Amino acid sequence: NAGVTQTPKFQVLKTGQSMTLQCAQDMNHNSMYWYRQDPGMGLRLIYYSASEGTTDKGEVPNGYNVSRLNKREFSLRLESAAPSQTSVYFCASSGLTHQPQHFGDGTRLSIL
Amino acid sequence: AQSVTQPDIHITVSEGASLELRCNYSYGATPYLFWYVQSPGQGLQLLLKYFSGDTLVQGIKGFEAEFKRSQSSFNLRKPSVHWSDAAEYFCAVGALSSNTGKLIFGQGTTLQVKP
Numbered sequence: 001n002a003g004v005t006q007t008p009k010f011q012v013l014k015t016g017q018s019m020t021l022q023c024a025q026d027m028n029h030n031s032m033y034w035y036r037q038d039p040g041m042g043l044r045l046i047y048y049s050a051s052e053g054t055t056d057k058g059e060v061p062n063g064y065n066v067s068r069l070n071k072r073e074f075s076l077r078l079e080s081a082a083p084s085q086t087s088v089y090f091c092a093s094s095g096l097t098h099q100p101q102h103f104g105d106g107t108r109l110s111i112l
Numbered sequence: 113a114q115s116v117t118q119p120d121i122h123i124t125v126s127e128g129a130s131l132e133l134r135c136n137y138s139y140g141a142t143p144y145l146f147w148y149v150q151s152p153g154q155g156l157q158l159l160l161k162y163f164s165g166d167t168l169v170q171g172i173k174g175f176e177a178e179f180k181r182s183q184s185s186f187n188l189r190k191p192s193v194h195w196s197d198a199a200e201y202f203c204a205v206g207a208l209s210s211n212t213g214k215l216i217f218g219q220g221t222t223l224q225v226k227p
Contacts, residue, residue: 033213035217040219042118042217042219042220043202044217045214045215048214050213090155094213097213098144098206098208101213102158103148105155106153106154
């Protein structure tokens with residue numbers, strides 16, 4: 001009953017370092033999403049993948065790239081980390097259109 | 113522009129008291145809506161959802177929400193709050209006309225429960 005699994009749970013980076021956040025779901029969902037959560041701003045969509053083989057920008061894509069490796073996995077990459085990217089990152093997935101999104105427990109990322 | 117507003121950033125209620133958390137949306141398309149709850153250090157858990165039909169929907173943990181199209185609102189209610197309900201609550205809205213499943217989230221309301 002894993003659902004959506006994110007790794008790592010915590011990470012500290014220095015400015016300019018690169019990092020890939022991993023996400024995997026075992027619910028056979030078509031769609032996957034990456035959000036960032038900052039105090040007072042709710043969740044903001046970074047990138048999403050409506051189906052395997054497709055990815056699209058969300059509300060705040062700058063500074064990030066994604067890869068939909070297969071139906072299960074959707075990774076988020078920071079090529080050159082900046083302090084403004086300090087946040088909690090959530091991955092989510094959903095099955096049929098208009099169904100609820102299921103969330104992982106998040107990755108807490110600090111960039112010094 | 114599409115937006116979701118939760119007017120109350122922080123709410124404190126006494127245990128056993130009733131609760132109403134507000135959610136207002138501005139959307140050009142017919143919406144579908146969710147309420148999620150987030151405990152500290154955790155991901156978001158679905159409380160309830162509305163797609164169509166009966167505008168009063170029931171969810172888990174004794175929560176309910178009412179969709180009012182004329183007021184562009186989807187307020188969350190609970191008759192009697194328990195200490196374990198202390199958490200952050202998010203309203204989210206999507207467009208029925210879209211097949212991407214993208215949602216817009218409100219800013220969140222933090223609920224504190226007094227003993």
